[in-house]
Amino acid sequence: xxxxxxxxxxxxxxxxxxxxxxxxxxxxxxxxxxxxxxxxxxxxxxxxxxxxxxxxxxxxxxxxxxxxxxxxxxxxxxxxxxxxxxxxxxxxxxxxxxxxxxxxxxxxxxxxxxxxxxxxxxxxxxxxxxxxxxxxxxxxxxxxxxxxxxxxxxxxxxxxxxxxxxxxxxxxxxxxxxxxxxxxxxxxxxxxxxxxxxxxxxxxxxxxxxxxxxxxxxxxxx
Ligand code: CA
Numbered sequence: 001x002x003x004x005x006x007x008x009x010x011x012x013x014x015x016x017x018x019x020x021x022x023x024x025x026x027x028x029x030x031x032x033x034x035x036x037x038x039x040x041x042x043x044x045x046x047x048x049x050x051x052x053x054x055x056x057x058x059x060x061x062x063x064x065x066x067x068x069x070x071x072x073x074x075x076x077x078x079x080x081x082x083x084x085x086x087x088x089x090x091x092x093x094x095x096x097x098x099x100x101x102x103x104x105x106x107x108x109x110x111x112x113x114x115x116x117x118x119x120x121x122x123x124x125x126x127x128x129x130x131x132x133x134x135x136x137x138x139x140x141x142x143x144x145x146x147x148x149x150x151x152x153x154x155x156x157x158x159x160x161x162x163x164x165x166x167x168x169x170x171x172x173x174x175x176x177x178x179x180x181x182x183x184x185x186x187x188x189x190x191x192x193x194x195x196x197x198x199x200x201x202x203x204x205x206x207x208x209x210x211x212x213x214x215x216x217x218x219x220x221x222x
Contacts, residue, residue, distance in 0.1 A: 001046040001116055001159060002026045002177045006036040006062070007078070008054050016049065019105045024139055024155060025112075026180045033057025040066050040073065044176050047074040047115050049108070050095075052086055060093050067094035074115035076108070113137065120163040127162040129216050131202055134162050148200050153178060157193045161206065161216050170213035 003025045007013040013029060020027050028043065030036035033054040040048060040062070052059035063075055077095040079086040087098050096118075097111050113125060113136050127134045131144045139155060141148045150158065156178040161169060171187040179185050194206055194214060207217040 001156070001163075002028070002044070002180065003112070004028050004030065004036065004039055004043070004045045004048040004050075006030045006033075006049065006054065006059065007051040008032060009051070015105070016108070019109065020049075023109050024152065024159065026156070026178060026183075028181050031055075033059060033062045037062045037065055039181070040071060041069065043181060044173075045073050046119070046177060047076065047112050049076050049078065049112070051078045052090060053080065060089055063090070063093045063095060072119075074119045076111055076115060078103075110137075117163065122163060129162055129165050130205060132162075132205060134159060143201055150197070150200065153189075153193050154197050154200070157190065158197055158201075161214065165216045168209045168212050168215045173213070 001024070003020055005013060005016055005020065005027050006029075007016060008031045010031070013031065017027050017029065028039055028045070030039055034056045036050065036054065036059075037057060050059050050063060054062070059077060063077070066073070066075075074096045075094065077090040077098045079090060079098055079100050081100055081102070087100075090098055096115050099108055099111060117123070117125065117136065125136045127136065133142045134140075136159070141150055141155070141158065157174055160174060160177050171190045174190050175185050175187045198206055205216060207215045209215050
């Protein structure tokens with residue numbers, strides 16, 4: 001899952017980045033509204049953490065422009081303490097959730113998980129597909145209740161697919177959601193990760209849809 005992190009305070013941005021990366025997300029960053037707007041307009045993100053007080057273009061304007069352009073990506077805004085009117089304005093501008101500074105990192109991560117699962121129609125933090133479970137809180141994956149050890153990339157691929165059971169996901173789409181923008185991307189590596197996942201999980205779980213991509217098939221999933 002790929003997050004756009006928009007915060008002009010360098011210290012807070014670094015703390016957020018560290019926490020997000022530890023929580024298995026890949027992160028693109030912006031420290032001003034113009035860059036944030038451009039990135040959110042041109043790259044596919046699974047969620048955005050958007051500070052409202054930003055140089056060049058304020059966060060509310062960034063959010064309004066995305067929504068005016070039909071961008072539906074989940075957005076969590078960061079508001080100043082005691083600024084209740086910012087929350088109202090933010091939600092009315094199209095924010096999906098808000099958090100008031102200062103906040104606990106655990107709360108931010110929980111809210112992001114909720115936004116991401118709601119956006120893909122999942123209700124539970126534990127995703128299930130046949131014999132496989134993936135706990136989005138702990139990053140634990142099990143098969144028939146037995147823990148399975150995955151590399152970071154294998155986990156990212158499985159996490160993305162398990163949020164979309166039954167849906168065909170192309171290699172390009174997977175590549176865009178498991179690597180940040182500045183990363184040297186090679187969609188051939190997706191095949192390698194899927195090959196390794198098939199050895200660690202029930203073989204029939206990930207179906208190859210010729211010419212299109214991959215699909216989780218073992219029902220019931222959700
Ligand atoms: Ca700020």
